[in-house]
Amino acid sequence: MAYASERERLAVPATEAARHLLGAVLTHDVDGERVSVRITEVEAYMGDVDPGSHAFRGQTARNATMFGPAGHLYVYLTYGMHYCANVVCGTEGFATGLLLRAGEVVEGAEAAALRRGNPRTHLDLARGPARLAQALGIARPLDGADVFADPLRLTLPDEPVPDELVSTGPRVGVSGPGGTDEYPWRYWLTGDPTVSKYRPAVPRRRPAAAAPAGNPQNA
DNA sequence: GCTTCGATCTTCT
DNA sequence: GAAGATCGAAGCG
Secondary structure, three states, X not given: OHHHHHHHHHOOOHHHHHHHHOOOEEEXXXXXXXXXXXXXXXXXEEHHHOOOOOXXXXXXXXXXXXXXXXXXXXEEEEOOOEEEEEEEEOOOOOOEEEEEEEEXXXXXXXXXXXXXXXXXXXXXXXXXXXXXXXXXXXXXXXXXXXXXXXXXEEEOOOOOOOHHHEXXXXXXXXXXXXXXXXXXXXXXXXXXXXXXXXXXXXXOOOOOOOOOOOOOOOO
């Protein structure tokens, strides 16, 4: 079936697979409640050569899925409260993947809005990696799931998106090497209204000094 | 409208 | 013990 060849289209470097994934539709079926998202923005992570990747320091229990075969979902919790989802690409063992950064809900918008709580507009339903995951109902138990098998279903476009419709740029939220335009590994559909706004990576400020000089408590 | 900050907890050093 | 592939609300102009 088409499934085998669709998986093969992801078994290439993430920078290439990105053009297959843009415009693709990811569906998640939870108890008959289906939400589908058309992917409009992705970010490539290139395994152990990529300082911005979770896999940079080698395989751990958390990122094991990234080291597996293409076409599986790597789901992780970030900042203690948000889930993000990657589609694993490339060759097994090389830990490359594409972070789903943004998309447009094309099916099940009501269910997605319910999960999201308080979206301002339809476009906000899946704009941003954590929002997209939440709209689709993706959480940790889906880590390692096959995107071509229940309860997920990824449908790639018949043909890769033409280059002229794809923009590239620096990655978002990645600090240090790998976050600059030295690695333009963020891809989006040019002009798509659901693409998340670019925010430069800034290290969070440390909490105010734990022991301020003038504090009497600090002896 | 844009900028800044707090929430919250897992994972790795 | 510290940082992190984020989001949303509050504050300010």
